[in-house]
Amino acid sequence: MDALLAALVALMALAAAMAAVLSTLSKAAIFAILAVAPCIYRYRKRIYVIVKTLPRDVKFLWRYTTAMMRLKRWGRNNNTVAELFTRRALKYPDAPCFIVVGDKTWTFREMANNSNRVARVMQEHLGLKRGDVVCVFMPNCAEYVYTWLGMAKLGAVSALINSNLRHRPLFHCIQVAKAKAIVFSDALAGAIAEIRDQLPSELKLFQLYGDCAPGVVDLGAEMYKHEPEYPIVTDKPQYRDTLLYIYTSGTTGMPKAAVIPNSKYLLVVVATVHMLGLRSSDRIYNTLPLYHLAGGLVGTSAALVDGIPSVLRTKFSVTNYFTDCIKYNCTVAQYIGEMCRYLVSTPPKETDSQHNVRIMVGNGMRPAIWQQIVDRFKVPQINEIYGATEGNANIVNVDNTLGAVGFLLKLLPESLQPIALVRATDSGELIRSPDGFCIRCQPNEPGMFIGLIVQGNASREYYGYVDKSQSNKKLVRDVFRKGDAAFVSGDILVADELGYLYFRDRTGDTYKWKGENVATAEVEDAVKAALDQRDCVVYGVSIPHTEGRAGMAAVARGAAAAADARALAAALDVALPAYARPLFLRFADDIEITSTFKLKKLKYQKEGFDPDVIKDPLFFRSGADFVPLTTQLFNDICNGRVKL
Numbered sequence: 001m002d003a004l005l006a007a008l009v010a011l012m013a014l015a016a017a018m019a020a021v022l023s024t025l026s027k028a029a030i031f032a033i034l035a036v037a038p039c040i041y042r043y044r045k046r047i048y049v050i051v052k053t054l055p056r057d058v059k060f061l062w063r064y065t066t067a068m069m070r071l072k073r074w075g076r077n078n079n080t081v082a083e084l085f086t087r088r089a090l091k092y093p094d095a096p097c098f099i100v101v102g103d104k105t106w107t108f109r110e111m112a113n114n115s116n117r118v119a120r121v122m123q124e125h126l127g128l129k130r131g132d133v134v135c136v137f138m139p140n141c142a143e144y145v146y147t148w149l150g151m152a153k154l155g156a157v158s159a160l161i162n163s164n165l166r167h168r169p170l171f172h173c174i175q176v177a178k179a180k181a182i183v184f185s186d187a188l189a190g191a192i193a194e195i196r197d198q199l200p201s202e203l204k205l206f207q208l209y210g211d212c213a214p215g216v217v218d219l220g221a222e223m224y225k226h227e228p229e230y231p232i233v234t235d236k237p238q239y240r241d242t243l244l245y246i247y248t249s250g251t252t253g254m255p256k257a258a259v260i261p262n263s264k265y266l267l268v269v270v271a272t273v274h275m276l277g278l279r280s281s282d283r284i285y286n287t288l289p290l291y292h293l294a295g296g297l298v299g300t301s302a303a304l305v306d307g308i309p310s311v312l313r314t315k316f317s318v319t320n321y322f323t324d325c326i327k328y329n330c331t332v333a334q335y336i337g338e339m340c341r342y343l344v345s346t347p348p349k350e351t352d353s354q355h356n357v358r359i360m361v362g363n364g365m366r367p368a369i370w371q372q373i374v375d376r377f378k379v380p381q382i383n384e385i386y387g388a389t390e391g392n393a394n395i396v397n398v399d400n401t402l403g404a405v406g407f408l409l410k411l412l413p414e415s416l417q418p419i420a421l422v423r424a425t426d427s428g429e430l431i432r433s434p435d436g437f438c439i440r441c442q443p444n445e446p447g448m449f450i451g452l453i454v455q456g457n458a459s460r461e462y463y464g465y466v467d468k469s470q471s472n473k474k475l476v477r478d479v480f481r482k483g484d485a486a487f488v489s490g491d492i493l494v495a496d497e498l499g500y501l502y503f504r505d506r507t508g509d510t511y512k513w514k515g516e517n518v519a520t521a522e523v524e525d526a527v528k529a530a531l532d533q534r535d536c537v538v539y540g541v542s543i544p545h546t547e548g549r550a551g552m553a554a555v556a557r558g559a560a561a562a563a564d565a566r567a568l569a570a571a572l573d574v575a576l577p578a579y580a581r582p583l584f585l586r587f588a589d590d591i592e593i594t595s596t597f598k599l600k601k602l603k604y605q606k607e608g609f610d611p612d613v614i615k616d617p618l619f620f621r622s623g624a625d626f627v628p629l630t631t632q633l634f635n636d637i638c639n640g641r642v643k644l
Contacts (some may be wrong), residue, residue, distance in 0.1 A: 186210025
């Protein structure tokens with residue numbers, strides 16, 4: 001009763017206050033308020049969302065506008081990566097550019113001189129010129145960067161090949177690049193030797209460091225025959241010329257060479273520096289592979305163009321990650337989700353928070369791990385990013401919202417935004433309305449993430465793959481109006497009421513494991529080759545407490561499953577890199593290769609690898625062999641007691 005009386009008194013006081021305010025207003029003002037009030041009530045939810053997200057959206061738009069103004073200036077001036085790097089090298093020759101853990105610091109002068117020498121060697125031996133292609137096959141090192149930078153000064157394209165590849169996948173990547181030469185380090189000379197008989201006789205081989213086999217040019221020796229002056233170039237590279245090929249499986253098929261022009265590399269520069277809020281005093285810690293976009297562009301671009309040094313480690317080390325950050329005074333650290341799971345699994349140490357890392361940037365960090373990273377390692381800012389190497393649908397979480405990979409702006413109408421979520425089937429086919437256009441998803445409705453294409457805008461252009469027929473497979477036309485087009489990511493995301501985007505799943509014929517895209521077609525070919533072309537399907541399955549999906553192959557059953565499993569393990573060790581080898585095998589009575597093939601694969605994927613559910617023989621990859629998957633082993637895998 002007392003509470004009711006208090007509420008009544010408060011209501012009367014509010015009414016009196018409103019009456020007092022209204023008495024001071026003119027009739028016109030009162031009429032305007034009464035006229036607007038129904039509209040405010042009707043759109044109260046949208047108004048709330050706009051007000052709630054206004055700081056985020058304004059922050060993003062300010063940073064985006066600043067970044068795009070800088071990028072457009074470079075476009076107007078027809079600048080290239082090599083040109084902008086050279087300007088900085090001339091201005092700050094003794095400033096650090098790359099710091100290699102356990103090795104040395106590379107200054108801008110050293111990077112410039114060595115890249116000039118590489119360019120001159122390529123001119124002498126190949127007559128390398130604008131538009132020609134050279135493959136680069138090395139582990140993480142500063143030499144990797146100055147090698148492709150030397151090609152860039154001539155206007156040539158560097159095809160960056162995954163250093164884990166061997167045999168057929170390696171040969172495939174060299175072949176699709178249509179390269180004039182391949183540059184490799186001594187550490188990978190053996191991989192080249194294994195396929196040398198298959199390589200075209202006209203393909204020139206250059207080796208950096210170590211003893212060279214007959215017919216292989218010693219790049220290091222040739223470099224030091226030349227002066228370190230900038231090469232003489234008559235046909236100069238342009239802003240829109242192709243700079244790099246980066247291989248990706250996309251969401252279908254064998255690895256494809258995605259086209260990265262100078263304009264896209266420079267887009268990554270401004271996105272990294274401005275969207276993340278980097279400072280000139282920052283240092284970026286990079287253990288990601290330089291043949292991927294995250295390590296090779298995000299991890300190098302700020303160093304080459306803006307002079308923010310990059311600290312390189314050859315491979316990720318869970319015990320040295322934050323130790324390195326302390327030693328080299330890194331303030332920004334790159335990650336993929338799998339790394340973060342390893343980091344939080346280590347025993348706590350006093351040094352866990354003694355670093356100066358203020359930003360961690362990457363992709364694939366699960367919300368539970370995210371909170372542990374923040375709490376234990378005291379990293380104040382996590383910038384989760386999402387994007388496809390070959391596409392234009394790229395987003396970033398700029399305000400630290402747990403688990404989000406980016407957001408849709410609420411300040412702008414949907415029709416003005418270059419990205420969207422649209423309805424799709426389980427197999428990834430876009431659903432259209434009766435008028436033939438795509439249907440935007442409602443909040444909390446999962447959908448296909450797409451990027452609308454705007455030619456002439458570097459952030460919205462679509463460059464696709466070297467193989468244009470493959471590029472066209474990633475396009476959809478007449479999206480929201482007649483004549484428009486969009487890049488289809490192949491990924492399912494969901495947006496909440498505030499526009500925050502969260503990754504849900506990947507459609508198509510790839511899955512991600514150990515931070516790498518795995519093409520199911522490539523694995524299926526290897527399995528078939530090992531088992532006399534027996535029918536099979538390959539797909540990814542989820543394992544609790546792990547990022548991505550582990551590979552699983554369902555194979556038509558033969559006479560002896562255990563013998564087939566042993567033979568397959570040995571064959572896949574030769575044919576595929578470690579991350580692409582399936583962890584699980586299923587020997588099924590029937591594998592349908594029909595019009596329902598994709599539905600069959602989805603059915604297998606949903607069934608997972610539980611031996612209590614699946615009656616077919618199941619095996620798990622343990623060491624050099626596959627072993628029967630028992631209920632106990634299944635439980636150990638799901639509870640993290642088995643190293644994957």
